[in-house]
Amino acid sequence: MFAAESCADLSRVELKNAEVSAAQVIAPGAFLPPNVKPNTPESERYKKLPAFCRVEVVAQPSSDSQIAIEVWLPVENWNHKFRGQGNGGFAGALDFHGMAGSLSLGYLTAATDAGHKAEGTDATWALHHPEKVKDFGFRAIHEMTGIAKTFGAKFYGEPPQWSYFDSCSDGGREALMEAQRFPADYNGILAGAPANDWTHLLSAALQTVQVAEASPASFIPPSKLSLITGAVLRACDAADGVRDGILTNPSLCKFDPGTLLCKGNQRAACLSVAQMATLKQIYKGGTTSAGQLFFPGLMPSSEAGENGWQDWVTGSANGKAAAHDYAAGFFRDMVYDDPAWHYRTASVDESLRAADEKLAGTLNSTDPHLEKFKARGGKLILYHGWLDPAISPLNSVKYYLSVSSAMGQAATDEFVRLYMVPGMRHCVGGPGPFIFGQLGVARSRDSAHNIFTALEEWAERGTAPNSIIATKLKDDKDPAKGVLLTRPLCPFPQQMKFAGNGSPSEAGSFSCQIHNGSAD
Numbered sequence: 106m107f108a109a110e111s112c113a114d115l116s117r118v119e120l121k122n123a124e125v126s127a128a129q130v131i132a133p134g135a136f137l138p139p140n141v142k143p144n145t146p147e148s149e150r151y152k153k154l155p156a157f158c159r160v161e162v163v164a165q166p167s168s169d170s171q172i173a174i175e176v177w178l179p180v181e182n183w184n185h186k187f188r189g190q191g192n193g194g195f196a197g198a199l200d201f202h203g204m205a206g207s208l209s210l211g212y213l214t215a216a217t218d219a220g221h222k223a224e225g226t227d228a229t230w231a232l233h234h235p236e237k238v239k240d241f242g243f244r245a246i247h248e249m250t251g252i253a254k255t256f257g258a259k260f261y262g263e264p265p266q267w268s269y270f271d272s273c274s275d276g277g278r279e280a281l282m283e284a285q286r287f288p289a290d291y292n293g294i295l296a297g298a299p300a301n302d303w304t305h306l307l308s309a310a311l312q313t314v315q316v317a318e319a320s321p322a323s324f325i326p327p328s329k330l331s332l333i334t335g336a337v338l339r340a341c342d343a344a345d346g347v348r349d350g351i352l353t354n355p356s357l358c359k360f361d362p363g364t365l366l367c368k369g370n371q372r373a374a375c376l377s378v379a380q381m382a383t384l385k386q387i388y389k390g391g392t393t394s395a396g397q398l399f400f401p402g403l404m405p406s407s408e409a410g411e412n413g414w415q416d417w418v419t420g421s422a423n424g425k426a427a428a429h430d431y432a433a434g435f436f437r438d439m440v441y442d443d444p445a446w447h448y449r450t451a452s453v454d455e456s457l458r459a460a461d462e463k464l465a466g467t468l469n470s471t472d473p474h475l476e477k478f479k480a481r482g483g484k485l486i487l488y489h490g491w492l493d494p495a496i497s498p499l500n501s502v503k504y505y506l507s508v509s510s511a512m513g514q515a516a517t518d519e520f521v522r523l524y525m526v527p528g529m530r531h532c533v534g535g536p537g538p539f540i541f542g543q544l545g546v547a548r549s550r551d552s553a554h555n556i557f558t559a560l561e562e563w564a565e566r567g568t569a570p571n572s573i574i575a576t577k578l579k580d581d582k583d584p585a586k587g588v589l590l591t592r593p594l595c596p597f598p599q600q601m602k603f604a605g606n607g608s609p610s611e612a613g614s615f616s617c618q619i620h621n622g623s624a625d
Contacts (some may be wrong), residue, residue, distance in 0.1 A: 111158070112159075112180075113129065114128075115128040115260060116160075122165050122166075126161045127160070127214075128428040128614060131159050132156055138151070138474030140198075151205055153207070153209065154205055154208055154209060155179060155181065156179075156181065158178040160176040167239070174216070174245075174246050174248065174252055175215060176257075177213070177254065178257065179211055184212060184264075186213070187215075188207040188268075188269045189253065190204055191203075191272025191276025191279045192217070192542065196221070197219065199218050201230050206341075210459075215250070217248070220240030220244070225435065226431060233260060238464070238467060242467040243286055246279045251290075267292050269295070269560065271545075274297070280299065280469075281396065281485075282473075284478045288478035288480075288481055291561045293564035295488075295557055296485065298489045298498075299500070301500075302455070302503075302568065303469050304469055309391025309400075313386055313387055314509075323382065327421070330378060332408070338357060346602070351408050354529075355405050356498075365384075383419070387403050388403065388405065390402030393457070401497040401500055402577055404492065436451065439601060477521060479520045482564070483564075488556065489533070491529065505597060509521075522597075524597065530542060534581070536577075538577035538592045539575060543557070554573065554576070572593040573594045573595075575592055576590075589610070590611070601616070603615055
């Protein structure tokens with residue numbers, strides 16, 4: 106056990122371009138983040154925390170940097186490992202939730218606000234602050250990682266034996282940035298739904314918003330989203346051998362949106378011409394005026410439901426979706442540095458060109474050459490939900506294929522895996538099984554059910570992962586009600602195949618096979 110004096114001593118550690126603002130031992134269950142209310146389900150998470158040394162740091166790698174970093178070190182039962190946390194959206198806050206989960210499992214852990222304080226959809230902090238954009242783009246996570254390892258070595262007398270990074274969305278972009286720019290930072294990286302092609306993702310969002318908000322008639326209301334999903338499932342659900350409301354691979358669905366076009370005076374169970382244009386744009390993805398695809402579209406069957414298109418793409422009304430906020434904020438505050446810039450009059454071609462020219466090198470983590478990460482024994486696992494309404498799942502497929510093309514399939518197989526998750530939305534949630542150990546969302550610590558444990562076994566013992574069993578609960582908010590179904594997640598390009606017998610609610614009734622060309 107380490108005394109409080111040992112923790113306080115960390116306040117005197119000399120850091121390059123950073124200063125410690127506080128270092129103290131927190132008693133068991135005594136910490137509660139400022140944004141968490143007492144006596145709530147979330148507060149219970151923190152009541153269970155063991156004693157830890159909490160170190161608060163401000164890093165300033167540039168004259169305009171103000172990167173808040175926290176490092177938590179278990180006072181007892183350290184597992185000799187470090188687990189770094191990432192961010193979502195435009196960042197702006199520390200992931201205390203993820204830190205609490207890591208600490209409870211014995212990890213030294215750290216998080217950062219990426220250099221600013223703001224809501225995740227707010228990019229106003231970036232206006233006329235190029236150094237802060239660099240902090241957000243690649244510096245903050247690297248600074249956090251080095252500082253956390255330094256404190257680990259000082260506090261325990263030895264550095265972490267193994268270092269891991271686990272995050273999703275913008276955190277998935279940060280994860281790939283670490284592997285590409287700073288290959289010595291982590292032994293294993295778990296990257297979910299990575300927003301790694303940032304400039305193209307937000308340019309595609311701009312185009313979608315322009316089409317979706319072209320007129321009041323272009324808006325697709327929530328009731329019509331349910332209509333679309335219902336039509337998709339009628340067309341494709343049975344193709345994988347199980348009619349369960351979950352498409353194994355929605356990209357193979359041969360759904361024709363035109364079947365929903367209103368005819369004559371029909372208005373209810375159909376889409377108008379303007380709504381059809383919006384739907385087709387969302388499915389198509391980002392395209393230049395010459396018709397060149399620069400970012401893939403969303404998948405059929407991802408439209409309706411909690412955390413679906415209403416939240417991310419179409420909104421409860423025009424201008425009320427997350428895509429609107431992200432696209433407007435990115436171009437106004439990061440690309441053009443112009444508060445008067447307006448998305449409605451912008452040229453998609455010009456905006457894409459300007460974004461790539463100014464910020465691709467800072468924000469995009471699309472480099473397929475991971476030779477240095479591989480040479481150090483690094484292992485990378487990517488995952489993406491097929492029903493993701495925020496970032497097209499085909500973007501992860503595209504990145505994986507770029508790595509295998511650049512490095513060769515045999516070399517890629519030695520250190521990279523991609524798992525596409527049927528029925529899962531953005532990082533978590535959805536009608537399909539989505540509990541498999543990502544972001545601390547777990548029911549088991551064994552490698553057969555926990556993708557993070559599988560990453561550790563691969564990095565530390567060389568045991569490469571195969572299929573991972575994912576779980577769906579009867580009630581996502583009440584685990585006590587039990588399990589609804591389990592399914593295997595297969596390493597790409599394999600996908601699960603129903604055996605034709607046995608219970609479709611049990612993972613053992615499915616096998617992982619290479620797709621044979623039919624829509625299954």
